[in-house]
Structures are given as structure tokens and as C-alpha cells.
Amino acid sequence: AAGVIQSPRHLIKEKRETATLKCYPIPRHDTVYWYQQGPGQDPQFLISFYEKMQSDKGSIPDRFSAQQFSDYHSELNMSSLELGDSALYFCASSLASGAGANVLTFGAGSRLTVL
Amino acid sequence: QQQVKQSPQSLIVQKGGISIINCAYENTAFDYFPWYQQFPGKGPALLIAIRPDVSEKKEGRFTISFNKSAKQFSLHIMDSQPGDSATYFCAASEGGSYIPTFGRGTSLIVHP
Numbered sequence: 001a002a003g004v005i006q007s008p009r010h011l012i013k014e015k016r017e018t019a020t021l022k023c024y025p026i027p028r029h030d031t032v033y034w035y036q037q038g039p040g041q042d043p044q045f046l047i048s049f050y051e052k053m054q055s056d057k058g059s060i061p062d063r064f065s066a067q068q069f070s071d072y073h074s075e076l077n078m079s080s081l082e083l084g085d086s087a088l089y090f091c092a093s094s095l096a097s098g099a100g101a102n103v104l105t106f107g108a109g110s111r112l113t114v115l
Numbered sequence: 116q117q118q119v120k121q122s123p124q125s126l127i128v129q130k131g132g133i134s135i136i137n138c139a140y141e142n143t144a145f146d147y148f149p150w151y152q153q154f155p156g157k158g159p160a161l162l163i164a165i166r167p168d169v170s171e172k173k174e175g176r177f178t179i180s181f182n183k184s185a186k187q188f189s190l191h192i193m194d195s196q197p198g199d200s201a202t203y204f205c206a207a208s209e210g211g212s213y214i215p216t217f218g219r220g221t222s223l224i225v226h227p
Contacts, residue, residue, distance in 0.1 A: 004158070033214065042204060042217035043159065056214055090158050094213070102147075102213035106158030 002026055004107035006091050012113045013081050021076040021110045025093030031055065032074040033104060034066060035090040043090060049074060050096055081114045088112075118142055119207050121218030128225050134192040136221045138205035141186065145207035149215060150179065150190050153202045159217075162203070163190070195225045 005024040013019050025032050031050045035043040036059075045058035049068035060066070063081075068074045078085060088111050092104040120139045128134045138148075146167055151159035165172045165179040165188065172179045178191040192199055202222050206215035 042219050045214055045216070048214060056212055058214070092158070103161060103164075104213070104215065106151075106160065108156070108158050 004091055004093050004105055006089075006107035006110050008110060009108065010111050010113075012115065014115055015081055015083065017081050017114075019078045019081060019112060021078075021089050021091075021112070023074045023076070023091030023093075023107060025072050025074070025091075026105055029093035029095055029105075030072065031094045031096050031102075032068055032072070033092040033094070034060075034074070034076050035092065035106075037088040037090060037109070039087070041087075046076070078112075081112075083114050086112060086114045117219065118216050119205060119218040121205050121221060123221060124219065125222040126224070128195045128223065130195065130197060130225055130227050132195050132225075134190075134195045134199070134223055134225070136190045136203055136205065136223075137187065138189065138207075138218050139185075139187045140207050142207070142209070143186070144209045145216075146210045147208045147213065148179070148181065148188050149206050149208075150177075151204040151206060151215075151217070153204065153220075159204055192223075195223075197225045197227050199223060200225050 033048040034046040037043040046060040048056045052068045066076045088109040090109045092106040149164035150162045152162045153159045176193045181188045202220045204220045205218040
């Protein structure tokens with residue numbers, strides 16, 4: 001079965017640079033979530049989208065922005081990168097209604113390293 | 116402030132033993148309690164979940180016990196296997212959002 005696809009899997013950037021992470025949800029899933037997981041930490045919710053509209057906002061820094069496109073894929077844009085942004089970034093997707101609604105399926109993550 | 120408190124941080128169990136991980140929460144609006152299993156380099160995967168209208172849910176070797184009055188829930192892994200070695204996260208979410216708030220995680224090692 002198709003899973004949540006994230007790209008790139010690994011990314012190395014310098015401080016103050018910009019990075020973009022992409023997420024392709026499971027087909028027919030209409031909701032996308034972004035999480036940040038620091039080393040040895042629990043995943044922290046950043047932001048979510050339902051039907052291309054922002055649905056919930058967590059601890060996403062102002063330097064970060066995200067959007068969901070018409071094909072339901074989502075992108076997380078991170079600017080003015082800081083060393084503390086080094087983390088695993090997970091995308092998850094779900095259905096908002098119907099059987100299995102709101103059961104999140106996570107991707108394998110994108111590991112961002114800021115030097 | 117950690118909304119979902121999880122313990123222990125790490126756990127070592129012998130093969131065939133019982134692994135027990137505990138979680139506690141304060142927000143009484145939480146009404147969905149999933150457990151996630153995460154292997155190194157992978158995303159969290161839903162293992163089992165419970166709602167507060169039941170006190171126990173069992174799926175194979177995995178059981179969630181839920182104590183609504185104490186605002187605590189726990190994961191029991193029976194007959195633990197080396198393949199169960201992973202990080203386990205408890206989580207909680209409120210009706211309507213279903214966005215899980217994770218605990219700190221428990222690193223489980225099952226020795227052969």
C-alpha cells in the first residue's frame with residue numbers, strides 16, 4: 001500500500017539558508033500534519049492542513065511557513081535556518097471523515113542538519 | 116509543560132518478559148489515546164489506541180489499560196520479543212482535532 005512520501009530524506013544546510021521539505025500524502029487523504037522531532041525528543045506538532053486550508057497551528061516558528069497544494073501534497077518552507085532547527089521533520093496524513101478517519105500515518109521523515 | 120507524561124525513559128526486558136510503559140495526562144478534554152512505535156530512522160507508526168469509554172483494549176501481545184479517574188494509561192507488551200525493541204510514544208488528542216500530543220517516549224530494549 002502507498003505510504004506517506006517525504007523528500008528529501010536528508011538535507012544539509014548552512015545557517016541563515018533556506019530549506020524546503022515536501023510531503024506527498026496517502027492517496028485520498030485530505031489532511032496533512034507536520035511534526036518536528038529533535039534528537040531524543042518527542043515529536044512536536046507544527047501545523048496541519050485540511051483541504052488546502054490551514055486547520056491547526058502548533059509551535060511553528062515565524063521563520064517557517066507551509067502550504068497544501070491542489071494535489072494535496074504539502075511543502076514546509078524554512079528560512080533563516082538556525083542550528084536549533086536541526087531535527088527530523090515528519091509529515092503525516094489522514095482522512096478527516098469516514099472509516100479510519102483521523103488515524104495519522106507518518107512518513108519516514110526528512111532529516112535536516114544545519115551547520 | 117509536558118501535557119502527557121511518560122515513564123520510564125528507558126526499559127530493558129528479557130525475551131519473553133512483560134514490558135510496561137506508563138503515561139499520565141492532565142487535560143480532561145483528551146478523549147483519544149494512541150500508542151506509537153518508532154524504529155530508528157522511521158516515522159512513528161500507530162500501534163494501538165483506546166478511548167476513555169473502555170478500561171482495556173487488547174490486540175495480540177499489546178494491551179492498553181486505561182484509568183479515567185486517575186488520568187493514567189499504560190501499555191503492556193506480553194511475551195516481549197527482540198523485534199519489539201523500539202521507542203514507544205504514548206499520545207493523547209482532543210475530539211475534533213485528533214492531533215496527537217506525544218509523551219517523551221520510552222526506549223525499549225528486549226534482550227534475546
